[in-house]
Amino acid sequence: MNGLLLWGGLIGLTLIVEGLLARYEVLAYSVGWRGLITELPPDLPYARGAAADRPPDAYLVYLDGIGKRQFRDTRDGGKLVQALIARAPELRVLGQVQPYSPLAAPLAQRPVWAWLRRRAGLLLFLHNVMQTFVAADHRYRPIYNRAVGNQIVTQLQLAGYQPDSGIPVVLLSYSGGAQVATGAVEELHTQLRAPLLLIMLGGFLNGANDLTHAEHLHQLTSASDRIERIGTWIFPERWRVVRRSAWNRAIRDGKVTVHRLDPATHVGPRSYISPTAQLPDGRTHLERTADTAIELIRDYCANRAKAPG
Numbered sequence: 001m002n003g004l005l006l007w008g009g010l011i012g013l014t015l016i017v018e019g020l021l022a023r024y025e026v027l028a029y030s031v032g033w034r035g036l037i038t039e040l041p042p043d044l045p046y047a048r049g050a051a052a053d054r055p056p057d058a059y060l061v062y063l064d065g066i067g068k069r070q071f072r073d074t075r076d077g078g079k080l081v082q083a084l085i086a087r088a089p090e091l092r093v094l095g096q097v098q099p100y101s102p103l104a105a106p107l108a109q110r111p112v113w114a115w116l117r118r119r120a121g122l123l124l125f126l127h128n129v130m131q132t133f134v135a136a137d138h139r140y141r142p143i144y145n146r147a148v149g150n151q152i153v154t155q156l157q158l159a160g161y162q163p164d165s166g167i168p169v170v171l172l173s174y175s176g177g178a179q180v181a182t183g184a185v186e187e188l189h190t191q192l193r194a195p196l197l198l199i200m201l202g203g204f205l206n207g208a209n210d211l212t213h214a215e216h217l218h219q220l221t222s223a224s225d226r227i228e229r230i231g232t233w234i235f236p237e238r239w240r241v242v243r244r245s246a247w248n249r250a251i252r253d254g255k256v257t258v259h260r261l262d263p264a265t266h267v268g269p270r271s272y273i274s275p276t277a278q279l280p281d282g283r284t285h286l287e288r289t290a291d292t293a294i295e296l297i298r299d300y301c302a303n304r305a306k307a308p309g
Helices: 002-031 075-087 111-119 122-136 141-158 177-192 226-234 246-252 285-306
Strands: 058-063 091-094 169-174 196-201 216-221 256-260
Touching: 058 075, 058 141, 058 177, 058 285, 075 091, 075 169, 075 285, 122 141, 122 177, 141 177, 169 177, 169 285, 177 196, 196 285, 216 285, 246 256
Parallel strands: 058 091, 058 169, 169 196, 196 216, 216 256
Antiparallel strands: none
16 A cells, blocks of 8 residues: 555656646747757758759658657657658658657757666656647647747758748648647748648647648548547547537538548557558558558649649
8 A cells, every 4th residue: 555655656746747847848938048959960851852952742741749759750750751751752851840849859868868768768758748738738838839830940941941932831740749730830821821731640639729721631540549539538629519619610611531540559569650560451551651641642732733823
């Protein structure tokens, strides 16, 4: 009994500390204590895929799940990014954005967190989980959205994006990255006037962010994705009865299309981006997810090219 109380106390204290740390970055950004980090490691390009000597068909920004803690791709997210680059060479792909850091400061490069990663790596995931809830909190959400939206704008411009160019920007998000993607819409529209397409993979989001300036949102989901389903339960803005929420307005406006990727799970050996789990048609879950995203992007770009004016 005493042991359970001790563990309960430690977990509770950890959650409190994590909650305070997660809020610190938002506050530091809002009062200007620290500036946005823009430089990448010397050997990491600002974009991969389509060459910089001509405009790509679209810029694709990948916003990873809670495992993201450095500029480089995570193990699983990196497989998806590589599959997208290999299958769609016409896209310019950015994977370095830090969805869980308003200051774009990777956890892996902070001395204390580097020490923790060797001894208590779970805390890094917990930190990013708390950041997701900070991004969804109505008290901090506007600042968080502006901070990460500005981070995405900066990285896009460093990768060659020109405001008012009309080249589409695709925000492909996984899990908690969907909260950040929907929150970045207004900043990207304001600063870049870019056509915006959102693709959510197992999206975990509160549904409160305004999607007026997103041209469309594709929701890739599965009946076996329990984590995504939790998001639809715990956030009232995702409930159908809250008809005036931003999410439900987007659905009524015909901006949300659902695509089933059954029987994929959120994480694990049968996840959306598993390179080993196979489908009846012989493709892996990773291949199907990449093919689906690319097909949606190409259809979107083709329809824009056909549109008058």
